[in-house]
Amino acid sequence: MTSRSWLAPAIALALLAGAPRPAAGVKVLAFGDSITYGIGDEEGLGYPKRLKKMLGKGSSVFNQGEPAEDTGLGLTRLRSVLGEDGDVVLLMEGTNDVTLIAEGSLSVETTLANIDAMISRVRDADKEPVLSSIIPRAPEARRDRTNEITSFLAGDLRELAIERNVRFADIYDIFDPVLVPTFFDEYYHQNPDDPIGHPNGAGYDRIASVFADLLNEVDSAPPVVGNFEPGPLPNTVPTGIKFEVPVYDFKSGSGLDLAETKLLLNGAVIATGAESEGDAKKVNLVHQDKKAIGCRVVLRVLAQDSAVPPNSLDRTIGIYDVTGRTVTPGDVNFDCRVDGADLVSFALRFGIDSSDPRYLLTWDFNRDGMIDETDLATLSSNFGKSSL
Ligand SMILES: [Ca+2]
Ligand SMILES: [Ca+2]
Ligand SMILES: [Ca+2]
Incomplete structure (x- = not known):
């Protein structure tokens, strides 16, 4: 068989809509803090070495993790890293900012501005930035143990990924402790003195597999709800409340199945992606109706993406009493x-x-x-x- 005769079907296959673009030979710079460095990994590998194994022959993943670094320091250090050989820079930083934000010495806006500037610097160096949300804090963490700040930062990073049109790895969402109560036992290094909470080997494998799927263009990530109004925290909402719920799916070329993306109030569909503002990457589900709000509100999101088979989301995002009812x-x-x-x-x-x-x-x-x-x-x- 000549080389051309087997190449033709291979090209035809690759041209099929949605065909994964394998990341063979990709050179990756993994940039971040102690979680990129690999603290807590009992095998001492960290996610970069695990990712290298998953990507296979010809690829390289260079660990550029600096323990205890925040995004301000990271932005300065990034310049030296960008001189290294690499096509893709994975940006996963912000955990140490969360500590400072919780202590009142840093604003979320500064963190976002630093990460925004990192995206620009990576592009200026002719490399592709890939943005990531950060993992949740463990229940023993000294600050933000309920992940109030960390989950909001994840929501802001989703929005930044849309604005800057960068590929996004939603590490926070796949680690979301609300969904998997045993998560910290299974995927975190058990160390009561750890002020943040670091993954164990299994946790780092999980991070690596999210990046591997992204780089291989395999859509294994379900849609995700972003920062929404009125948010998860109020117990009571007024009758005139406006519900505004962004839903994202970051797979390039496919994304959300808008007809199957829905906001439900007490079990009834009140907004669908097909009738809302947005596109396959982000849709804003909005609803405001004084009469139909009822006496208590259970707000739920159903969504799926266009992968085959689809990845789906079914989440109750808030339960509220209604003022005066x-x-x-x-x-x-x-x-x-x-x-x-x-x-x-x-x-x-x-x-x-x-x-x-x-x-x-x-x-x-x-x-x-x-x-x-x-x-x-x-x-x-x-x-x-x-x-x-
Ligand atoms: Ca998806
Ligand atoms: Ca009734
Ligand atoms: Ca009873």
Whole structure:
């Protein structure tokens, strides 16, 4: 067989829409702090060496991690690093900024400006910057242990990635401790003296695989919700509240399936990507309706991307009481009335207890762990009532 005869089908395959562009031979500079350096990795490899293994022959990954560095110091050091041989610069820095932000000696705006300047410097050196969010803090961390700052920074970095049109590795999202409660046990180095929380070997493997998929153009990342209004923290929202929820998917060339990207309020779709402002990389789901808000709001996002098979997201992003409104026991869909719709929903859960995955306090009005006759009696006594 001549070389041309096997090359033609290979080229045809590569031209197919969505065909991955393999990263064979790519030269990578891994730039960051102690998490790039590899602290906590019991095998002493860090993510760069693990990534090199995943990328295979001909590729190189140069570890340019500097423990304890913040983005201000990193921006200065970056110049010297850019003289090295490399096509792609992975930028994963900001963990040490979070400590300073928590202590009140640095602003998030400064961190973002530093990272923005890093993107420019890498481009000025004719290399491709790839931006990454940073991993969450461990529960024992001295500052920001609830990840309030770190998760907001991740949201800001998503926005920066859109603005600057850089490829983005959402390391925070794949490490999100809200989704995987056992995460810190499995993927973090267990050291109570660690002020931040560093990954273990398994955690570094996970970081490396996110970068490997990105460089190989394999879309393994589900869509992700960004910083949204009113945010996860208020317990109560006013009736006139505007919900504004950005959803991202960073895979170049495919991205979000807009028709399958939806915002739900108490189970009902109130905005879809197909009818909203945005594109496959970012869509803004917006909703404002005084009447339809109900007596309590459970806000949920469903989304999927255009990968085959698609990666999907299903997340309840906030639960809010509504100012001046109370939920009548029995009103399980929170529309401020106890009626047949509630009874149907209740009947589907009748007889189950808290060991059942379908159990929710919503249907257990006296909160005794059983959805039973006592709760039915409560619903019946309130049947027909409206709390508006
Ligand atoms: Ca995706
Ligand atoms: Ca109801
Ligand atoms: Ca009960």
